[in-house]
Amino acid sequence: MPRLAAALLMSVSLGAFAAEVPEFALSLEAHEFSPGRLEVPAGKKVKLVVENKDATPEEFESEALRVEKVIPGKSKGIVYVGPLKPGEYRFIGEYNEKTAHGVVVAK
Amino acid sequence: MFGTALIVFREVLEAALIVGIVSAATRGIPGRARWIAAGIAAGIAGSLAVAYGAEGLSQLAQGMGQELFNASILGIAVAMLAWHNIWMSVHGKELAKSANQIGGDIRSGSKALSVLLVVVAVAVLREGSETVLFLYGVAISGGAERGPMIIGGLVGLAGGVAVGWFLFAGLLRIPIRWFFTVTSILVLLLAAGMASQAARFLIQADVVPSLAAPLWDTSRLIPNSSMVGRALTGLVGYDARPAGMQIAFFVAVLVFIWVGMTWARRRSSNPP
Numbered sequence: 001m002p003r004l005a006a007a008l009l010m011s012v013s014l015g016a017f018a019a020e021v022p023e024f025a026l027s028l029e030a031h032e033f034s035p036g037r038l039e040v041p042a043g044k045k046v047k048l049v050v051e052n053k054d055a056t057p058e059e060f061e062s063e064a065l066r067v068e069k070v071i072p073g074k075s076k077g078i079v080y081v082g083p084l085k086p087g088e089y090r091f092i093g094e095y096n097e098k099t100a101h102g103v104v105v106a107k
Numbered sequence: 108m109f110g111t112a113l114i115v116f117r118e119v120l121e122a123a124l125i126v127g128i129v130s131a132a133t134r135g136i137p138g139r140a141r142w143i144a145a146g147i148a149a150g151i152a153g154s155l156a157v158a159y160g161a162e163g164l165s166q167l168a169q170g171m172g173q174e175l176f177n178a179s180i181l182g183i184a185v186a187m188l189a190w191h192n193i194w195m196s197v198h199g200k201e202l203a204k205s206a207n208q209i210g211g212d213i214r215s216g217s218k219a220l221s222v223l224l225v226v227v228a229v230a231v232l233r234e235g236s237e238t239v240l241f242l243y244g245v246a247i248s249g250g251a252e253r254g255p256m257i258i259g260g261l262v263g264l265a266g267g268v269a270v271g272w273f274l275f276a277g278l279l280r281i282p283i284r285w286f287f288t289v290t291s292i293l294v295l296l297l298a299a300g301m302a303s304q305a306a307r308f309l310i311q312a313d314v315v316p317s318l319a320a321p322l323w324d325t326s327r328l329i330p331n332s333s334m335v336g337r338a339l340t341g342l343v344g345y346d347a348r349p350a351g352m353q354i355a356f357f358v359a360v361l362v363f364i365w366v367g368m369t370w371a372r373r374r375s376s377n378p379p
Binding site: 021045047055056057058059063064066067068069070071072073075076077078079080081082083094095 | 114161162165166169170171173174236237240241243244247248307310311312313317320321326330331332346347348349350
């Protein structure tokens with residue numbers, strides 16, 4: 001298993017560098033995301049750069065996008081999502097769910 | 108306060124279920140309580156270290172340190188569970204015979220325990236570091252809510268531990284004849300589920316492709332955020348909208364361990 005994983009890791013990460021992945025930015029301030037609706041192209045992999053401008057850590061999480069990532073205070077986190085089918089994908093900041101939420105719209 | 112209790116409960120639940128299964132699966136092996144306690148302690152210490160170093164960790168590997176770290180520790184846990192199950196497929200019968208006495212192969216027994224110590228530590232570490240970060244955020248944000256939120260955290264912790272204990276106690280009521288069969292199936296699913304979760308982190312880090320995603324969608328039936336969803340995630344790596352690669356990892360580990368168990372059992376019943 002580890003050898004297989006290593007081989008996969010090598011081959012796929014080499015492949016990943018070759019392809020251009022479009023990048024989209026989200027920021028979090030006072031436990032609110034902006035933009036609250038983020039449009040991305042459907043059918044291709046995209047890179048989300050989430051900047052946490054608050055001093056407290058946040059966990060960027062989306063069931064629909066299958067991601068969860070802790071983003072420490074005053075720092076940026078990168079997650080790759082997709083390729084997505086057209087539709088809306090809700091995401092939240094798990095530690096402050098009441099205010100920290102938004103949707104990714106794949107078109 | 109209730110919100111805090113719920114968040115902490117959800118984080119603790121998965122770890123508690125895993126500790127419950129491991130505690131039951133090591134029934135009859137002398138000294139297991141000490142090993143499991145050591146695993147929990149190591150996991151808590153690790154959680155604090157990971158939470159403390161979260162910033163540094165997330166900057167590693169071009170910002171993918173967290174994903175690679177999570178995938179690696181899950182990988183280690185999968186390897187340990189695989190080893191345990193293959194070992195138990197040979198020694199389970201012995202242990203069933205001498206269930207509550209000191210007996211069996213004590214030396215290999217403690218080897219099995221050291222492996223499961225790692226699994227317990229990993230389970231606690233995974234969920235623990237998130238809980239620590241959450242509570243840290245609460246603590247530094249200050250305000251009057253701090254006191255009730257800390258109490259909420261403790262209530263959530265106690266709730267999670269209680270569920271793990273109920274699972275453990277429930278498993279122990281299974282007749283000894285079936286006992287090790289049931290626990291080895293649970294451990295098998297646990298390992299495959301962890302492999303699927305590792306795959307999810309590797310997809311998020313763009314290390315492996317997602318393949319068909321989602322392969323299916325049961326989020327209306329059992330959302331991941333529900334308690335049942337969360338418990339199933341802990342037990343079998345349930346994902347309401349899994350990527351094809353997650354299922355590939357799940358099946359690969361399931362087959363690998365199953366073949367290993369069959370092979371070990373055959374080899375022990377007809378020695379060369």
